[in-house]
Amino acid sequence: MVTAGFAVLAPGPHPGGVTSATGDSAVAIPLFLLGIGWNLTLVSGSALVASEATGGSGARLQGASDAVVWTAAALASTSSSFMVVLAAYAALSLIGAGLAVLLAIAIAMDSRSSRVVPA
Numbered sequence: 751m752v753t754a755g756f757a758v759l760a761p762g763p764h765p766g767g768v769t770s771a772t773g774d775s776a777v778a779i780p781l782f783l784l785g786i787g788w789n790l791t792l793v794s795g796s797a798l799v800a801s802e803a804t805g806g807s808g809a810r811l812q813g814a815s816d817a818v819v820w821t822a823a824a825l826a827s828t829s830s831s832f833m834v835v836l837a838a839y840a841a842l843s844l845i846g847a848g849l850a851v852l853l854a855i856a857i858a859m860d861s862r863s864s865r866v867v868p869a
Contacts, residue, residue, distance in 0.1 A: 755790030780843070787850075792819065 803811045833842045
């Protein structure tokens, strides 16, 4: 499900960044896809963190994970505002798509290397 989230995140915001329309409707669908991708990755990532916790550390691990996620989201929101002002939404969408693709590749490589091979 994490990979599905990245599959929606990577192309999601891109069309709105390259359209020449000046209205808000050109950005509505890409932002909707961005929200869907965010929710897919957030929920599946939270479930993954909870499932990997051992003993009674689940709540503490989940809290720490949420703190990191929401801090990163706050920093990304702030920095993206500056990016839009300095370089336009198209540059922001391309950078976001590139980061999503890199993260999807890293997760795919990690999940392949951590698979348990039956004996």
